[in-house]
Amino acid sequence: MHISPQRLILILLSTLVLCSATFANDKLLDLLLHKGIVNEEEYNKLKLESEKKFELSYDKGVNMVARNGKFNFKVGGRLMFDAAFYDTDKIELGDGTEIRRSRISVSGTISDDWEFEADYDFANNAVNVKDISISYNGFNAVNIKLGNFKEPFSLEENTSSRYLTFMERALPNVFAPGRNIGIGVNSKLKSWTWAAGVFGQSVGDEPDDDEGYGASVRLTTAPMDDDRRVLHLGIGASYRAPDDKDREVRFRERPESHKSNKRLVNTGTIANVDDYTTIGLEAALILGAFSLQGEYIKTRVDREKNFTDVDFSGGYVYGSWFITGESRNYKSKSGKFGRIKPLVNAGDHGGVGAWELAIRYSTLNLNDNVINGGIEENTTIGLNWYLNPQLRFMTNFVYVNSEKGGVHEDPRIFQLRAQIDF
Amino acid sequence: MHISPQRLILILLSTLVLCSATFANDKLLDLLLHKGIVNEEEYNKLKLESEKKFELSYDKGVNMVARNGKFNFKVGGRLMFDAAFYDTDKIELGDGTEIRRSRISVSGTISDDWEFEADYDFANNAVNVKDISISYNGFNAVNIKLGNFKEPFSLEENTSSRYLTFMERALPNVFAPGRNIGIGVNSKLKSWTWAAGVFGQSVGDEPDDDEGYGASVRLTTAPMDDDRRVLHLGIGASYRAPDDKDREVRFRERPESHKSNKRLVNTGTIANVDDYTTIGLEAALILGAFSLQGEYIKTRVDREKNFTDVDFSGGYVYGSWFITGESRNYKSKSGKFGRIKPLVNAGDHGGVGAWELAIRYSTLNLNDNVINGGIEENTTIGLNWYLNPQLRFMTNFVYVNSEKGGVHEDPRIFQLRAQIDF
C-alpha cells in the first residue's frame, strides 16, 4: 500500500496536535486508549510520565495552578488599597490611605483527597494568619477541615472579602465568631448546606491560660436555585465560653469604615461572663441583575450569679443592581457568594466591565441593662466597577447615626477602594 | 521501499512518546544524540530551547519544583496544628490549641553550583526567620553555606521538625545552639560526615552591642549503613562567647510541650559569663522496623574571675517501632534523619499508612553550685500515623517529673498534632 505525501502530512499533523494535546490535557490519553491507538502498556507509560509532570494552568481564569495526577499547588493573593475621608462630628477619625488587605496564599491538594491552605495577611507591617488548614475531602457526604478558619456562622462573614458588595461587612458582623483554631465538618449537598465545628481560641491568645472554646453550626437552603434566580435562606447558631481566667467579652465595631481605628459603639469589657450564645437568620434573593440580602443576629451573654445577663442585636438589609446586567454569583454548595465576572470585560470589544449600584441599611444595638455600648444606624450607597474578574474599584458613602451615653456622633464617610486578586 | 500503515502508526507513536519524553526529561535528548537520530546541530537547538523552559515536577514526591538546565525554583511549606491538655500540679499551664508551625519557603539553584533558601515561619502572627542562606556546591569535597542556619551540633537539632519521632525535641535540646547568622562548611562524603561553622548572633539581636560569636563542629560516622540496618555514631562540640556588653546566658526549657509558655526548669540569667562550651555524643541504631536513638549533652559555663564556673547536662534515649514495617530513613550524607514514606499509603489498595510506636526517656540537670535551675525527667509515649509521605498525625503522652528549689511540679501532658508539608 502506498501512502501519499498529503496523507502523511495529515497524519504528522495529527501527531503534532496530539503532542500538544497530550501536554495540555491528560484526558486525551484516555481517548487514545479508548480508540485503540494506544495500547494499555503504552498508555500506562505515558500516564506515568505525565503524572510526574505538573501542568500549569488557570484556575477558573484566576489563579496559577500547577497540577498533576495527584498533587496540585496554587500561589495566590489579594491586594486592597483604600482611601477614606471623614466628615466628622466631634471625634477625629483620621482621613487617609491604607493597605486594607495584602495577602499571599499557598494552597493545594496532595494524594487526591487531602487539601491544605496557608493564607497570610501582611497589610499593616504585621502578620495576620488567615485560613491555615488541612482538609479531607475523601468522604462522599462531608468534608472535614482542621486548622485556623472561619466558624460557620453568617452569610456575610463566610463570603470572602473579595466578593463583598460593600467595602466593609455590615455592623452586626461584630457578633460573628470569625476565625479560630478548630475542627469542622461541612456537607457536600447541592441547594442544601450544613456545617458545624468546635473551636478553641484564635491565633495569638495568651498561651498560659486554659483556652476558651466555642461551637458553631449553620444550615442553609436554596429552594430556588437557577442560574440567575436564587432564593437563599439560612440559620446559624454559635456558642462560646471565654478563657477560664479572664471570663470576659467585649463587642465594639468600626463605622463600616476601616481606615480609622475608632469605634463609635463599644460595650467595653464585660466581666464575669459564663458564656455567650449567638443566633443568626439569613436571606438572599437574586432576580437577574437585582438582588436583596439581609441578616439578623442576636447574642445573649450569660453571666455569673449576681450579674445581669445582657442581650445585643443587629441587622442589615441591602439591595444591589447590576446596571450592566450581570447577576450575583451564588454558590449553592457552600451557601455563600462568589466572584463576579463581567459579561464583557472592560477593554474587550469596547466593553465597560460590570457596574453595580447598591444601598444598605444596617443597625446595631449594644445597649442593654447596665451596659451602654451605644446604638448605631448606617445607610450606605455603593458603586462598584468590575473591570474583569480579578479587578474592581469600589466607592462607598456611609451616613452614620450613632448614640452612646447620650452623645450623638454622626460622621459622613466617603471611601474608595482598588482591589486585585490573583 | 514501501511503508505499511502499521509501521507508520508505530513510528508516529514513537514520535508521540518521544515528544512526551522530551518534555518530561532532558536525558532523552542525550540518548537521541548518542543513537545518531539527532545530529549535533539539532541537539544543540533543542537543548537550548529546552533550557529556556522550566520543567515542573515533583521533588521526591513532595515539592513543586520548576527546573531547567541551570536554574530551579521550589515553593514549599509546612503546617502543624497542636492541641495540648495539661493535668497540672500547682502551676497553671494553659490547655488549648496552637498553630505550632506555619512556614512558607522559597528555594532554588542558580547557575548550577549556587543554591539559595528562604524559609519563614508565621505561626503566631509573627515572623520568624528560619533557614535563609546562600550555598556553594561547586567543590568536590565540601559545600559552603552562608546565612542564617543551624549550627552543626546534635542529631535531633539537625533533624527537621517534619521528621522528628516525637512532637518536641528532648529536654537536652536546650543546649543546642540552633540557628545563627554565620558561615559553614560541610563534607560530601558517604557514611562519614563532618561539618563546622563560625557564627554571630541570631536574627533580631540588639543592633548596637558588639555581637557575641560562636563556633560549632560535628563529626558522624555510620559503620553500618544498609537500607534497613544502620548504626550512627556522632560527636559534636560548640563554643560561644556572649554579647560583649551583657555577658549573660540563660538555659530554660519547656516540658517537651510547646502550647504553654511556662518552663519548669530555668537557670535564670547567669551573669559575668566569659564563654560556654558544649559537647554532645550521639548514637542511633536501625534494625528494620526497630530503632534506638540517644544523645548526651554537657555544657560548661566559664565565668569571670571570682565567679564560679557551672556545668549542666542532659540526655535522652528512645526506641521506635514501625508496626507496619517501615524503617526510619537515615541520610548518611548528612548524618540525620529524613522523611518517612509508608510502604502503602493510607487509602491505596486498602492501605493504612505507616504506624509508629515510640517511647522516650529524657533528663536535664540545670543545678550546679550557686545555680538552681532545677532537674527534670520526662517519659514520653508517642504514637504516629503517617497517611502518606506528606501527612501525619501524632499523639504524645508526657509524664513529667521536675524539681526546682525544693518544689516538685509533675504535670501529665496529652498532646496531639496534625502535620502536612508540601
Add this chain to the structure above:
Amino acid sequence: MHISPQRLILILLSTLVLCSATFANDKLLDLLLHKGIVNEEEYNKLKLESEKKFELSYDKGVNMVARNGKFNFKVGGRLMFDAAFYDTDKIELGDGTEIRRSRISVSGTISDDWEFEADYDFANNAVNVKDISISYNGFNAVNIKLGNFKEPFSLEENTSSRYLTFMERALPNVFAPGRNIGIGVNSKLKSWTWAAGVFGQSVGDEPDDDEGYGASVRLTTAPMDDDRRVLHLGIGASYRAPDDKDREVRFRERPESHKSNKRLVNTGTIANVDDYTTIGLEAALILGAFSLQGEYIKTRVDREKNFTDVDFSGGYVYGSWFITGESRNYKSKSGKFGRIKPLVNAGDHGGVGAWELAIRYSTLNLNDNVINGGIEENTTIGLNWYLNPQLRFMTNFVYVNSEKGGVHEDPRIFQLRAQIDF
C-alpha cells in the same frame, strides 16, 4: 509515490522539533499558519489550547515566570547578608552580622494591561511592606500606578537596592521621600522620562490622625544614550505636609552602614512644621567601563509663624570602574540603573565574573539656625564581585567624619555583603 525511510525519519524529526517548539514558543504557531501547514481552524484550536497553559521560563535570565496569553505570574526575592566591623571613636556602634534584606515578592500581569506587585521584607523577624501596587499600562503615553511605592525623586533612591554600587545609599538619601501610599503617573518615552505622583503617608502610620500628604515629580533626560556611553541629567522636586496633628519632621541618617542602629547626625523632632519642600539634581556619565554619578539634594522646612524656617542639604559624587570591562546598565525608559551582567560568569570558560572598584564622597549638613543636627562627610571605597547576574559579594570601607554639637565622632567602618536575587 514512494516515501523513503530516510525521508520519513526526516519528516518525523521535524515533527518532533515542531512539537518541542510549540511548547517552547507560541510564535511557531504563527509561522505554521503563515506557511499554510496549519489551517485557520487548527491554528485557533492549538492557540486556545496553548493559551490555557502557562509557559514557564526565565525572565531576562533571572526570575521564574509563568506566562500565557493574558496572564503571567512571577515569584521572586532577594537575600542580603551583611557583616560590619566598626573601629569606633567614643560611641559604641555594635560589630556583627545581620540579614540586611530578605524579601519575597509575587507579581504578574492580568488581562494584558493590568499589573500587580506584592513585595515583602522579613529581614529582622518583622514584616516590612515594600512595593505593593496595581498598575495600568494600557495607555500609549503613560503608565498609572496605585499602591505603596517609591515617590519619584532621586536617582539613587529609585535604583533598586539590588543594583546599588555601594552597600548603602549615600547620606543625602535622608531627604528622599521613599515609599508612601499613593497614585503616580510615569512616561513611556525613551531617553526622556517624567514621573509624578501624590501620596498619603506610609504603611503603619497612626490611623486616627488626618494623614499628611505629599507630591513628587521627577524629570530626566539622556542626551547621550548609547550601549556603553550614557549621559543622564535629572531634576526632582518633592513637597510634603506632615500629619495634621503632630506637624513634625525629623531627619537622621546612619553612617552609610546599616548593622548599627546609631545615627551620628540627627535633627531631633522639629515641631510646628507647615510643610517641607525638597529639590534634587542628578547627573551620571557612563564611558564604557568607567562611570560617574552624583546628586545634590536640598530641603527647606517651612514652619509656623514665629518659628524659624530651616534648610538642610547634602550631596554625593562617585566614580566606578569595571576592571573586567563591563559597563553600568542604564535604563533610559525609567532613568535609573539596572542589573549588572558579567561579560563572562565566574566558572564559565574559566571566567572570573565582573569586578568593580568604586569610590564615593558624600556629605550631609543638618545644621541650620536653631537646629544642630550635625555635619557628616563620608569617603567610601568599594569593591564588588559579580559572579553572575544574580549573585554578588561586596565590601565597603567607609571613612566617617562627623561633628554634632561640637563633638567629633569619626569611626572607620569595614563591611561585607553577600547578595543573591531570584
